Amino acid sequence: MIQWAPYAFVRLTLALAAGILTYLYYGTSLPPLTGLVIGLSILYAGLQLWAGRKASPALLDGLGLLALGVVYLVGLALTQQATESRAPNHLLRFGNRIEFYRAVVDDYTVIRPATYASTVRVSAVRVAGKWQAAVGSIRVSIPRDSGSTVPQYGDVWLVRGAPAPSKAPLNPGEFDYRRYLQYHQVYHQQFIHPDQYLKLGVDVPSQWTALGMRAARVLDGVFRQYVHAKREYALASALVLGIKDDVDQETRQAYANTGTTHIMAVSGLQVGLLFAAVTWLLSLLPGRRGPLFRFGTAGLGLAVIWSYALLTGLSASVLRAAVMFTFIIVGRASGRQSNIFNTLALAAFALLCYNPFLLVDVGFQLSFLAVLSIVYLQPRIVARLRVREFFLDQQRPWQPKAVQKFWKASSWFGDVVWQATALSLAAQVATLPLSLHYFHQFPLSFLASNLIAVPISSAAVYVGLALLVVKGLVAVVALALPAAGAWLNWLPQAIGFVFEWMIWFFNEYIFWVGQAMPGALLKEIHLSASQTWLLFASIMALLIFFEVRHLTWLGVVCALAGVLAGSKVWAARQLADDRKLVVYSIPRRSVLGFWQGPAGDIVMADSLPLSETERTYRIVPGSIQREARRVLYFQGWPQAPVPARRLGQSTLLVWHGLRVLLIDGRLAAARQPSRADIIILRRNARVWPEQLAAAFGTAAPVVFDSSCKAWYVARQDSILRAAGFRTYDVTMRGAFIVAPRR
Structure with a gap:
């Protein structure tokens, strides 16, 4: 008999995810599925009522499989419904016949060196002189010059001209930005000149989102006021508010090279810290008994967490954490507890029902895998070494009290360090395949980086939040008593000084780790989708072996590792005699690539060197895809090896x-x-x-x-x-x- 408890939602979430993936790969030609889902759901409910509690084990197993099948179809149907391009009045149906369109700015505006970038939501188009309703979103760019202003959320535009369908990747191995946009239901792009659009008014799509954006801008202004160094201000805003517009490329690269990029992104770490702070503060209140107190504190905790999630843009990682802590808070308030795996699965299930395309969001995948791996693996890794007991065992009755206190303090400190080390190791185990597949690199220095940077950055989050709270209180006092408010301004100044110093310290530490261990970054690693699944399967089989201690599973690990290695050897053999001439698509440049197997000669015909950005985003992805061992760059033909x-x-x-x-x-x-x-x-x-x-x-x-x-x-x-x-x-x-x- 199938045992649903205690991981019922784990199975349901896997079935839902399987349905979503099936649609993404094979479901675009399927007929509407809503009717089939409703029919099977009614059939399942009827059979469940008919069977009752006295049903045979075989029948219950059959009903359980039917339930999984229904959830699988729900995943297919939800993804089908969420695919906006299926609408009969979608922008794709009009092609280039659009003369004008009316749209509203429906996203944050990203400020780039030369342009403003945002997304607009179309409501109507004019074709052949007639206006008609339409749906669809467009990723737009506007030049930053004297004639343009920053697009604001809710601005209603009248735009002349037809948007163009999003471009496919222009060079071998290049990031598929078109697919990325399509997963966000954006199928068009357009570069709009200032004289090409007219602001008609303001019609905010969501008052909650608008409120969150306004509040984020105000809070960002607080950091800008009290954190004076540009680099530290940029990181402060990214760390606490998730605003990364001012983080320079050198800083981004330093964090990527040391495996600490997650520090710059508001994620479950910040939500967890906020949850811990709220829980601790509520525990200090007297009279912590009775349903009124439980539900009141639960409501306060939910309000704080979701307010913070709204401020930070509701990214996938923040959504995951907010939803998960919501279920934990509600469970505690109602007196019902669940294991963490069910809670995580329930959070994922709710989020995927809300937006099935979150399943292909890299942040969503890494976030859930990291938490699952930490929950399962960290206790097992910690149990391998009894660090606390080791130091305590060094105490002897005849030792001086100072020595005994030293061993006791060492036991506490060693245990904290080992717990943090186990957490970092556990998080890396599950996220390793995805990191190699998406980012093509693995930092061996992640332990050295995270052991120092994560505790300091966690403390910095608390200090940053304290700065915002204190500044708010001082501002309220200043409204009633201007003189007192001016005098109290030393408080946010002092907190801001500490905040800036902490950010400067762990920022410098990250740069130091990157410089001290330059060879610790394994780069240009290529894993195809099938090889990524093979690596996942190998890790899962290895974990099962350690759990059940049966040699059969070790054989499975070896077999999967052999298949993975064989696929890499086969790919290298297929490529050995492959020759390709590539005329690259790089704006305003003339660049040719001469590839022979894993070796490439890149020649700049205009004799100008490639910028780091051009090389990183246009050339390197293709060389990673070919698993190139030697790539040389030549400025002009005299130095090139090509006759x-x-x-x-x-x-x-x-x-x-x-x-x-x-x-x-x-x-x-x-x-x-x-x-x-x-x-x-x-x-x-x-x-x-x-x-x-x-x-x-x-x-x-x-x-x-x-x-x-x-x-x-x-x-x-x-x-x-x-x-x-x-x-x-x-x-x-x-x-x-x-x-x-x-």
Whole structure:
């Protein structure tokens, strides 16, 4: 007989997640499922009532499997309903026929060096002179110049022009931003000039969200006032409020390299600290008995936690923590307790019913896996070493009292350090496969980083919250008694000084760890989705082996590890003889990649070095995907290992028999036809179809690289196509990739 207790919601959540994943991979062509779900639910309820309590074990097992099947279908149906692109009046149905559209700013505005970025929610479009209702969201960017203002949540816009569907990744291995947006129900992007839109008014989509944004801006102003150093202010706002706009790239990279990025993101850590503080404060109140006190304190705790969650933008990790602590608080208030696994599963179930696409949110996945791993593994890791008992055993009756106190203090300190070490190790076990899959790196210095940074940052959260509370109280006093308020201002100043010092200390510590252990970061690791599942399965089998101590499971671990290693060897063998020429899509740049197996030569045809951002986001993902062992960068052709010959304002390359002509000016008159397998036009090259046809014929494809202007590509593309040429624009269609003939 299937034993549902004590992990009933674990099974239900897994079934719901399986339904969501099935839809994401295979469900786009399914018919509407709502009717089927309702019918099976009624069937299950009827069978449950008919069976009663005297049903046979076999029947109860069958009903349990039917319940899981219904939940699985619920996951499919919920994801289907949440997929906005299925609506008949979605923006995708109108294509580029949209003349104007009306929309409201429906998200936080991200302030970038050159643009403002936000998301607008469309309510109506004008097509062929007629307005009609429409749905859909657009990720918009607006240039930061004198003619534009920061978009505010709730601003209603009238925008001229049709948005473009989100672009697919432009280079090999590049982050799929289109899929990321689609998981957030955003299918279009648009760069809007200041003269292209008009603000019509304000219509706030959610008063609660607007309230949270306004409060966050006010509280951010407090940190800006009392935390004077720019770097420390940016980290203070990120640590307490989740506002990371001012965190510079160097700081982000330092935290990523040491495995402490979670400190900069408001997550379950901050919500847990707030929950602990509220619980401790309530425990100090007298008369802690009776249902009135229990429900009153529960309501206060819920109000504090959800107010903080609203202030920090309701990210997936914050939502997970807020929902989980909500169930804990309600359970305590009602006198019912549940094991932590059921509580976590119930939190995940509720969140996935609210938004099924949270399942593919990286923060959601890492957050739940880390907590599950900590809850299960930390006690088992701690039990391996009896640190406290070891130090206490060193005490002897004849020792001086100072020595005995030393051993007692050492036992407490050693136990705290070992508990923190076990927590970090446990969190890394479950999140390792996802970290390798998504971020392609693993910091071996995570223990050294977290042992110091996490306690200090946790204390800093309390100090930061205290600064906000004290500043609020001083402001209230100042309203009634201005002189007293001015005198009391030394309190937030003192707390702000301590807060800034603490942030400076652990910030410096993180940078020091990165510099002291430069080789501790394993980088450019590639795991495919199937290999990630294999690594998860290997870890699960290993944990089962340690739990049941049966050699069969150790054999399963070895078999899974062998399959994983074999898949890596097979992929390397398949790639060994693979040759690819890549014309990269990098704005305003001319960059070619010559790949042979795991080795690559990247040549900047414009002789300008790539910026760190261009290299990191455009080139490195493809090299990780190929598991490259050697990648060299060359500025111009003289230093490059590819044979190149200058022909007037053109360059002829011959690479493994592939003849590539780069034209960056006028094409010299050809005395006789020559052969070119690929023709690349750079920097708005001044060529005409008849010249190209006379010199090389029309068989070779003509590629516009990213240094060509949009107006030039639009003009030349139509002319060349009319003359019988095949054309390719890397700016719009992504990198041009071709393999030499063998």
